[in-house]
Amino acid sequence: MEEYRDTxxxxxxxxxxxxxxxxxxxxxFILYSVYRFKNPSAFHLGAExxxxxxxxxxxxxxxxxxxxxxxSISSVKRGDRKWSLIFLMATLCLGFVFLGNKYxxxxxxxxxxxxxxxxxxxxxxKGEILFYGLxxxxxxxxxxxxxxGLVVLFIMGALILKGKVNxxxxxxxENSGLYWHxxxxxxxxxxxxxxxIT
Amino acid sequence: MGVPSEIxxxxxxxxxxxxxxxxxxxxxxxxxxxxxxxxxxxxLLAILFFFLTGVSLGFLMRLELIAPGPTIMRPQxxxxxxxxxxxxxxxxxxxxxxxxxxxxxxxPIQIGARDVAFPKINLLSWWVYMIGALLAILSLFTGGGxxxxxxxxxxxxxxxxxxxxxLAVFAVFILGFxxxxxxxxxxxxxxxFRAPGMTWFRLPLFVWSIYATAWxxxxxxxxxxxTLLLTLLERLVGVGVFDPAKGGDPILYQHLFWxxxxxxVYIMILPAMGVISEIIPVFARRTIFGxxxxxxxxxxxxxxxxxxxxxxxxxxxxxxxxSIIFSFLTFLVAVPSAIKxxxxxxxxxxxxxxxxxxxxxxxxxxxxxxxxxxTGLFQGALATDVHLxxxxxxxxxxxxxxxxxxxxxxxxxxxxxxxxxxGRMYQxxxxxxxxxxxxxxxxxxxxxxxxxxxxxxxxxxYDYLAQFHTLQLISTIGxxxxxxxxxxxxxxxxxxxxxxERAENNPWGGATLEWQITSPPPADNFKKIPVVDSGPxxxxxx
Numbered sequence: 001m002e003e004y005r006d007t008x009x010x011x012x013x014x015x016x017x018x019x020x021x022x023x024x025x026x027x028x029f030i031l032y033s034v035y036r037f038k039n040p041s042a043f044h045l046g047a048e049x050x051x052x053x054x055x056x057x058x059x060x061x062x063x064x065x066x067x068x069x070x071x072s073i074s075s076v077k078r079g080d081r082k083w084s085l086i087f088l089m090a091t092l093c094l095g096f097v098f099l100g101n102k103y104x105x106x107x108x109x110x111x112x113x114x115x116x117x118x119x120x121x122x123x124x125x126k127g128e129i130l131f132y133g134l135x136x137x138x139x140x141x142x143x144x145x146x147x148x149g150l151v152v153l154f155i156m157g158a159l160i161l162k163g164k165v166n167x168x169x170x171x172x173x174e175n176s177g178l179y180w181h182x183x184x185x186x187x188x189x190x191x192x193x194x195x196x197i198t
Numbered sequence: 199m200g201v202p203s204e205i206x207x208x209x210x211x212x213x214x215x216x217x218x219x220x221x222x223x224x225x226x227x228x229x230x231x232x233x234x235x236x237x238x239x240x241x242l243l244a245i246l247f248f249f250l251t252g253v254s255l256g257f258l259m260r261l262e263l264i265a266p267g268p269t270i271m272r273p274q275x276x277x278x279x280x281x282x283x284x285x286x287x288x289x290x291x292x293x294x295x296x297x298x299x300x301x302x303x304x305x306p307i308q309i310g311a312r313d314v315a316f317p318k319i320n321l322l323s324w325w326v327y328m329i330g331a332l333l334a335i336l337s338l339f340t341g342g343g344x345x346x347x348x349x350x351x352x353x354x355x356x357x358x359x360x361x362x363x364x365l366a367v368f369a370v371f372i373l374g375f376x377x378x379x380x381x382x383x384x385x386x387x388x389x390x391f392r393a394p395g396m397t398w399f400r401l402p403l404f405v406w407s408i409y410a411t412a413w414x415x416x417x418x419x420x421x422x423x424x425t426l427l428l429t430l431l432e433r434l435v436g437v438g439v440f441d442p443a444k445g446g447d448p449i450l451y452q453h454l455f456w457x458x459x460x461x462x463v464y465i466m467i468l469p470a471m472g473v474i475s476e477i478i479p480v481f482a483r484r485t486i487f488g489x490x491x492x493x494x495x496x497x498x499x500x501x502x503x504x505x506x507x508x509x510x511x512x513x514x515x516x517x518x519x520x521s522i523i524f525s526f527l528t529f530l531v532a533v534p535s536a537i538k539x540x541x542x543x544x545x546x547x548x549x550x551x552x553x554x555x556x557x558x559x560x561x562x563x564x565x566x567x568x569x570x571x572x573t574g575l576f577q578g579a580l581a582t583d584v585h586l587x588x589x590x591x592x593x594x595x596x597x598x599x600x601x602x603x604x605x606x607x608x609x610x611x612x613x614x615x616x617x618x619x620x621g622r623m624y625q626x627x628x629x630x631x632x633x634x635x636x637x638x639x640x641x642x643x644x645x646x647x648x649x650x651x652x653x654x655x656x657x658x659x660y661d662y663l664a665q666f667h668t669l670q671l672i673s674t675i676g677x678x679x680x681x682x683x684x685x686x687x688x689x690x691x692x693x694x695x696x697x698x699e700r701a702e703n704n705p706w707g708g709a710t711l712e713w714q715i716t717s718p719p720p721a722d723n724f725k726k727i728p729v730v731d732s733g734p735x736x737x738x739x740x
């Protein structure tokens with residue numbers, strides 16, 4: 001059988017996969033809504049304890065990375081290999097910085113002995129224990145997805161370098177872009193739910 | 199796997215998909231294949247293996263239960279065995295079952311395509327399935343031993359028991375990916391790869407059922423994914439979302455678990471109903487009664503069925519209002535299933551009926567599934583469920599619908615599509631004998647469970663009161679009769695694989711596209727993509 005390419009099918013498949021990812025995070029968002037409803041003041045306190053500027057910077061970083069991602073794709077479509085790689089590198093760097101920030105945030109909290117099952121956390125109100133349980137689970141799962149995204153984008157960079165992704169065949173990059181935008185959107189929900197709503 | 203292609207070469211002039219030369223040869227040509235037909239057969243081999251493992255576990259359970267008190271094992275062993283029986287049968291047999299084997303093999307052909315939309319992802323699905331299966335097996339022998347929580351892994355017990363919950367739960371998580379990828383693949387294929395003239399309402403009903411199932415697979419499997427992930431997190435770092443001491447709620451676990459696991463049973467039954475919708479018209483020589491009703495009922499079952507999960511939790515302490523709503527929706531979802539049963543029967547009416555083995559299993563499906571469905575109504579009603587929940591009634595119910603339903607549909611599908619898949623016909627008399635053992639054995643095994651449950655015997659119990667002994671004994675004897683039937687049936691099919699007569703292209707006179715190509719099919723299915731101008735059950739032209 002000869003190899004053939006099907007960009008429409010490929011894109012449909014990617015969108016369906018993203019839909020399943022939303023369902024994956026959906027389970028956690030259900031837990032968040034139920035527990036928030038039951039522990040409004042504890043979640044309020046938890047949100048105040050998180051570092052809002054940090055979170056806001058991370059949000060800006062991720063949104064910008066979505067921009068550079070889109071620019072990388074449009075560069076490939078124009079046949080501009082140099083700029084597509086530059087924008088892709090920018091996306092990778094921004095994603096990496098995001099993860100770095102996350103690491104520092106987590107490290108800070110862990111240094112203050114606030115982590116799942118820590119004695120310090122267990123002394124607190126149950127709602128706060130839940131808040132942090134969900135905080136670590138949801139930002140953790142999100143961070144894992146960012147990491148996977150970085151690996152995928154790195155591979156895309158290699159493919160662009162080799163010329164396998166070019167203006168005639170850029171659907172892998174587009175699909176990677178879709179995934180990256182999903183990761184961005186999930187963070188855009190996480191940020192207000194954990195840092196802002198008081 | 200040199201032997202089958204050696205044998206099959208002499209049965210078919212021309213190149214069948216067994217002989218086609220890809221990049222790899224021999225065994226590698228199978229485990230690195232991207233041909234949907236080979237992948238379907240890879241699944242068949244693996245799934246049959248796990249079915250037989252699950253049957254063996256069931257056999258052992260029934261041996262233990264033949265008399266009160268210890269018989270052949272200790273209580274801990276029994277708990278592990280019934281858990282494994284459930285996990286293997288559900289996650290490794292029935293859920294992948296028909297979509298992975300027959301959906302893979304036949305859906306692309308039935309829509310007039312050369313393959314699925316993403317052949318490499320299809321192969322990945324199989325690889326992921328095998329990895330998940332191997333991890334599940336590994337969990338039996340490592341880290342504390344086989345799980346004893348029941349296939350439902352309820353918290354708090356699953357968080358506290360010292361057996362290897364993490365690996366087992368992780369294995370199921372991995373298996374979920376296989377299901378999701380297959381779902382994505384099938385939806386995309388059915389949307390984009392239909393042959394010219396193959397409009398939605400000319401699709402075989404099997405394809406409609408695979409389509410509805412694929413949506414459910416894709417959308418709800420992630421929910422059990424996250425549930426299992428949270429269980430792992432809970433065990434490993436103590437997040438607290440299911441632990442009341444930390445503010446969590448174990449009932450939320452049940453909600454998350456059943457939001458997947460109830461639609462999962464529709465993943466199990468919809469393709470089975472699709473198989474029956476294929477078989478009945480062919481062996482009644484009549485077009486299906488109410489094509490659109492059956493097609494839409496598949497979608498209705500998939501969607502409404504995603505809203506009824508709380509009927510597993512009527513006695514969990516959830517609110518009365520929630521219970522009432524779930525009960526109402528449960529009764530609602532019975533309607534489209536009933537519509538299918540009525541339409542199948544109406545198709546048979548005044549048909550030119552030939553009770554060949556596929557139809558025999560198809561009719562048995564209708565009978566056993568109906569019993570199972572009716573017993574479900576007792577559970578759907580709140581007042582009666584209080585008495586029946588967690589009793590043997592439930593065990594009887596789900597075995598009637600899943601085994602009597604999907605199981606027998608798989609037997610029917612095997613006998614229907616065997617000549618097409620292997621180019622051979624099986625010995626035609628043995629299936630009837632096997633069926634007799636299967637039918638008598640099945641009912642002897644499971645009907646007593648309905649009575650036992652009604653009389654109050656709880657499920658998952660290792661020991662029981664003397665008053666339940668007679669029915670338990672009858673049930674165990676039923677398992678022996680059933681297993682005899684399985685040996686006869688599979689023995690015949692396996693024998694016929696090597697010694698069966700060469701099959702024609704269309705031994706049953708089917709009108710769907712798979713019967714218009716050679717048995718076995720060529721590697722790329724069609725010499726030329728067909729242009730479709732008639733429906734799937736119009737027999738005038740065959």
